[in-house]
Amino acid sequence: DAxxxxxxxHEVTEMGQEVTLRxxxxxxxxxxxxxxxxxxxxxxxxxxxxxxxxxxxxxxxxDRFSAKMPNASFSxxxxxxxxxxxxxxxxxxxxxGRRLNTEAFFGQGTRLTVV
Amino acid sequence: GNSVTQxxxxxxxxxxxxxxxxxxxxxxxxxxxxxxVQYPGEGLQxxxxxxxxxxxGSNKGFEATYRKETTSFHLEKxxxxxxxxxxxxxxxxxGGYxxxxxxxxxxxxxxx
Numbered sequence: 184d185a186x187x188x189x190x191x192x193h194e195v196t197e198m199g200q201e202v203t204l205r206x207x208x209x210x211x212x213x214x215x216x217x218x219x220x221x222x223x224x225x226x227x228x229x230x231x232x233x234x235x236x237x238x239x240x241x242x243x244x245x246d247r248f249s250a251k252m253p254n255a256s257f258s259x260x261x262x263x264x265x266x267x268x269x270x271x272x273x274x275x276x277x278x279x280g281r282r283l284n285t286e287a288f289f290g291q292g293t294r295l296t297v298v
Numbered sequence: 299g300n301s302v303t304q305x306x307x308x309x310x311x312x313x314x315x316x317x318x319x320x321x322x323x324x325x326x327x328x329x330x331x332x333x334x335v336q337y338p339g340e341g342l343q344x345x346x347x348x349x350x351x352x353x354x355g356s357n358k359g360f361e362a363t364y365r366k367e368t369t370s371f372h373l374e375k376x377x378x379x380x381x382x383x384x385x386x387x388x389x390x391x392x393g394g395y396x397x398x399x400x401x402x403x404x405x406x407x408x409x410x
Contacts, residue, residue, distance in 0.1 A: 187341075216398075225402040226342075226387065239397065274341055286332060287398060289341035 187290035189275050195296045201263040204293045207256055208277030216287060217250055217260050218274040226274075232258065233280065265297045300325045302388050304401035311378055311408050319373040319404045321362075321388035329392035331355075331364050331371040336385045336403070345373075345386070378408045 188207040196202050208215050216231040230240040235252045243250070247266070252258040262269055272294050276287040305320040323329065330349045334342040346355035351366035360375045371388060388401040 226400045228397070228400075231397060276342075286334075286344040286347060289343065291339075291341045 187275055187277050187288050189273075189290035189293050191293060192291065193294045193296075195298065196265055198266055198297055199264045200297075201261065202265045202269075202295060202297075204260040204273050204275075204295070206258045206260070206275030206290060208258070208275070209279075209288055210256065212277035212279050212288075213255075214278045214280045214287070215252060215258050216276040216278075217258070218276065219271045220274060220292070221271045229260070262295075265295075267297045270295055270297050300329070300390055300392055300399045302390050302399050302401035304386075304388050304404050307385075307403070308405040308407055311406070313380055313408055313410050314377045315408075317373070317375040317378045317382075317406070319386055319388075319406070321371045321373065321401060323369050323371065323388070323390050325369075325390055325392045325399075327392050329390045331362070332389040332391065332398070333360070333362055333371070333373050334387040334389055334400075336387065338384070342387060378406070380408045380410055382406060383408045 190205045213234050217229040219227045219229055229242045230250045231238055232252045248262055250260045272292045274289050274292045276289045278285050278287040301324045303322050332347045333345040335345045336342045346357040348355040348364035351364055354363045362371050362373045364371055385403045385405045387403045390399045
């Protein structure tokens with residue numbers, strides 16, 4: 184398997200624009216996580232899904248952020264409208280929850296810059 | 299709630315020096331403990347793990363022992379290399395969901 188695939192790797196956008204980040208989890212994994220990493224706040228869990236269903240979105244910073252998982256092989260994180268403070272690296276990760284204590288596998292991240 | 303506390307970085311060491319990165323945790327139940335490593339420009343990848351008290355995880359010369367009595371999972375390596383320069387995250391899994399709690403990360407820089 185190619186691992187968790189995220190696109191794009193880099194995104195530069197103007198304030199107010201809509202941004203969509205994409206993630207393809209490892210085939211067969213039933214958990215998917217979205218994280219945000221910044222120097223100030225470190226690694227933050229935004230939302231995670233189990234079998235395509237959102238389980239906990241308490242980390243989503245505000246209504247400008249939304250995430251979907253229409254099927255087991257694809258998820259999106261959307262920011263609309265984007266703001267400069269959203270600039271960060273966004274990671275997607277997946278895991279196979281039926282195996283106890285299994286680790287999460289991370290994608291290489293999307294570096295978002297909002298100007 | 300669950301939490302993970304790591305020592306502040308950055309940590310700068312000379313090549314072949316001994317490394318310790320402290321990690322303590324607070325959790326309900328019986329968590330599993332992990333160390334992840336993030337190399338520059340990359341995502342996190344699992345370095346080692348321990349799933350019950352007194353277990354020792356090890357990989358690539360790194361090791362950590364799950365100490366329930368002190369709620370700690372300190373990362374150690376006897377002789378670091380320049381290639382070990384990265385950010386190291388201590389993490390905790392607990393409960394029925396695969397939700398992980400990460401520490402803030404410790405940046406390690408190894409100089410020749």
